[in-house]
Amino acid sequence: MTPILPPGMVDIVDVAPRDGFQSIAEPIPTEEKQRCIQALIDAGVTRLEIGSFVSPRILPQMADTGDLVAAFANRPGIRFAALVPNQKGATIALDHGVRELVFVVSVSEAHNQNNVRRSVDDSLDELAAIAKRLREAGNSYLRLDLGTCFDCPFDGTIGWQQVDRVMTRAMDLCAGLDLEVGLCDTTGRATPYQVADHFTRLRERHDYEGLKWAFHGHDTYGMGVANALFAIHHGASAIDGSCAGLGGCPFAPGATGNTATEDLVYALNGGGVHTGIDLPRLLTAADRIAALPGGKIASHLRNVPRERVS
Amino acid sequence: MTPILPPGMVDIVDVAPRDGFQSIAEPIPTEEKQRCIQALIDAGVTRLEIGSFVSPRILPQMADTGDLVAAFANRPGIRFAALVPNQKGATIALDHGVRELVFVVSVSEAHNQNNVRRSVDDSLDELAAIAKRLREAGNSYLRLDLGTCFDCPFDGTIGWQQVDRVMTRAMDLCAGLDLEVGLCDTTGRATPYQVADHFTRLRERHDYEGLKWAFHGHDTYGMGVANALFAIHHGASAIDGSCAGLGGCPFAPGATGNTATEDLVYALNGGGVHTGIDLPRLLTAADRIAALPGGKIASHLRNVPRERVS
Numbered sequence: 176m177t178p179i180l181p182p183g184m185v186d187i188v189d190v191a192p193r194d195g196f197q198s199i200a201e202p203i204p205t206e207e208k209q210r211c212i213q214a215l216i217d218a219g220v221t222r223l224e225i226g227s228f229v230s231p232r233i234l235p236q237m238a239d240t241g242d243l244v245a246a247f248a249n250r251p252g253i254r255f256a257a258l259v260p261n262q263k264g265a266t267i268a269l270d271h272g273v274r275e276l277v278f279v280v281s282v283s284e285a286h287n288q289n290n291v292r293r294s295v296d297d298s299l300d301e302l303a304a305i306a307k308r309l310r311e312a313g314n315s316y317l318r319l320d321l322g323t324c325f326d327c328p329f330d331g332t333i334g335w336q337q338v339d340r341v342m343t344r345a346m347d348l349c350a351g352l353d354l355e356v357g358l359c360d361t362t363g364r365a366t367p368y369q370v371a372d373h374f375t376r377l378r379e380r381h382d383y384e385g386l387k388w389a390f391h392g393h394d395t396y397g398m399g400v401a402n403a404l405f406a407i408h409h410g411a412s413a414i415d416g417s418c419a420g421l422g423g424c425p426f427a428p429g430a431t432g433n434t435a436t437e438d439l440v441y442a443l444n445g446g447g448v449h450t451g452i453d454l455p456r457l458l459t460a461a462d463r464i465a466a467l468p469g470g471k472i473a474s475h476l477r478n479v480p481r482e483r484v485s
Numbered sequence: 486m487t488p489i490l491p492p493g494m495v496d497i498v499d500v501a502p503r504d505g506f507q508s509i510a511e512p513i514p515t516e517e518k519q520r521c522i523q524a525l526i527d528a529g530v531t532r533l534e535i536g537s538f539v540s541p542r543i544l545p546q547m548a549d550t551g552d553l554v555a556a557f558a559n560r561p562g563i564r565f566a567a568l569v570p571n572q573k574g575a576t577i578a579l580d581h582g583v584r585e586l587v588f589v590v591s592v593s594e595a596h597n598q599n600n601v602r603r604s605v606d607d608s609l610d611e612l613a614a615i616a617k618r619l620r621e622a623g624n625s626y627l628r629l630d631l632g633t634c635f636d637c638p639f640d641g642t643i644g645w646q647q648v649d650r651v652m653t654r655a656m657d658l659c660a661g662l663d664l665e666v667g668l669c670d671t672t673g674r675a676t677p678y679q680v681a682d683h684f685t686r687l688r689e690r691h692d693y694e695g696l697k698w699a700f701h702g703h704d705t706y707g708m709g710v711a712n713a714l715f716a717i718h719h720g721a722s723a724i725d726g727s728c729a730g731l732g733g734c735p736f737a738p739g740a741t742g743n744t745a746t747e748d749l750v751y752a753l754n755g756g757g758v759h760t761g762i763d764l765p766r767l768l769t770a771a772d773r774i775a776a777l778p779g780g781k782i783a784s785h786l787r788n789v790p791r792e793r794v795s
């Protein structure tokens with residue numbers, strides 16, 4: 176079949192080591208995390224969200240992020256990102272040699288308050304400080320995740336205009352950085368047409384050279400793969416997935432984890448979009464991740480007889 | 486949001502009363518089937534596959550199809566279809582006053598043999614006889630379902646050329662009929678790009694005025710909604726779904742039921758495509774269908790807290 180998208184156009188970012196692992200209360204041994212991450216790398220995953228430099232008091236599961244960064248330092252061709260909740264976290268991440276920081280602000284005031292106990296304004300102040308720190312460090316990449324871009328568990332449907340307002344302010348603060356903006360469907364409630372509409376409108380409004388777009392979705396409503404494909408067709412060059420669909424969101428009632436990476440890879444490989452990921456090996460990684468005690472998983476491909484996957 | 490598809494362009498065909506019910510071994514009381522069908526109608530479903538005029542020896546679950554047809558006769562605005570495995574079934578269906586017959590032939594020889602114990606040639610002979618009967622009866626509509634259009638559980642991937650060969654012969658036999666061709670992803674293994682490719686190629690090859698296209702899919706690999714939307718964007722004007730995702734396929738290992746109607750309706754309603762179906766009422770029907778003993782169900786929407794569905 177003729178490829179509909181040019182090969183290599185889409186990055187798959189596996190967020191299981193951050194978004195997935197943090198959904199498990201009992202700390203996973205660092206060695207087991209390393210084995211899971213290594214299994215993802217062995218499958219051909221080249222971008223990972225490896226952890227979060229958040230206070231270990233708040234999220235003990237993420238306390239070993241620095242150790243993981245050290246363990247996987249200097250892997251050629253592999254990009255590791257780490258979430259930072261504030262400028263303190265950013266400083267620690269940079270001190271650990273992390274090249275790719277991720278910062279999240281929810282478009283919805285109510286969700287931002289519930290998620291990070293701060294107003295959107297305060298989150299944007301932190302963003303300004305992080306951007307400044309990055310410029311000082313000569314490290315220009317930032318992944319800015321805009322949470323609840325389509326739906327908020329408290330406020331309901333979110334229009335693109337509301338995303339635009341927060342994004343416009345954020346873009347100002349991030350001037351000069353090498354920015355990748357992730358539109359996040361935090362609850363999984365977005366529909367493919369809503370995803371297409373948001374990407375279309377926002378890309379028209381923020382048509383800056385070099386600006387990259389990503390999509391972060393959940394399969395809670397069964398829209399996971401469709402939403403990701405519609406995002407790609409409307410400008411996203413990176414898609415987040417969580418291997419085995421590990422995850423959930425404490426402030427998004429009923430949300431399952433991010434769309435399973437294996438479901439996304441199956442859809443893309445089948446369109447001649449070579450993600451560089453080997454599906455059978457990815458399923459080996461998924462089996463390991465699914466075996467972690469206390470994890471909530473959601474994957475279609477893992478339920479198919481293995482000989483029927485290729 | 487601006488509708489991406491014109492309102493009313495897509496028919497949702499609920500096949501739960503046929504494809505779903507027949508997956509349950511123990512006969513469901515006819516009155517309970519009627520209540521399920523009525524619940525679907527109450528939700529706004531206007532097209533249903535109500536049953537199958539197959540030998541009750543082979544499929545006892547379908548033995549009451551005639552009674553169901555009689556019970557729902559003359560509902561204005563509601564289209565009822567019934568599957569017929571051969572010309573004898575077609576004669577009985579027409580005698581019962583059924584206006585819409587469905588005939589299935591698998592594109593793959595191996596699957597056709599396993600599914601209906603006949604060669605593709607023999608199935609096409611039956612099709613010729615059914616077409617003749619329809620012309621004699623002055624009843625021109627036929628839904629022709631081409632099974633295993635994308636993947637066969639025995640032969641693997643199916644190219645569009647193989648579909649084209651069977652379809653070309655079928656089109657000849659059906660000349661003069663008001664035909665709706667359903668490309669069926671019997672195993673759920675199709676990818677959205679494969680669906681787009683098949684629809685594009687086959688519509689180029691069979692560009693006849695009045696010919697209608699449908700898509701019948703499963704969510705086994707998590708592609709259900711994406712495949713349906715790609716089919717719509719490439720020419721399908723009808724999509725099959727099974728309420729609650731009830732079903733499975735005895736000759737398609739690991740296959741879950743057809744993509745849940747409620748997942749499809751959620752995706753379409755969210756794009757401004759008014760299917761005419763009320764989602765909360767459809768979920769009421771899904772609850773009733775999911776409660777049938779012995780059924781295998783697969784629905785995303787039913788797992789979402791009800792107040793988070795609209």
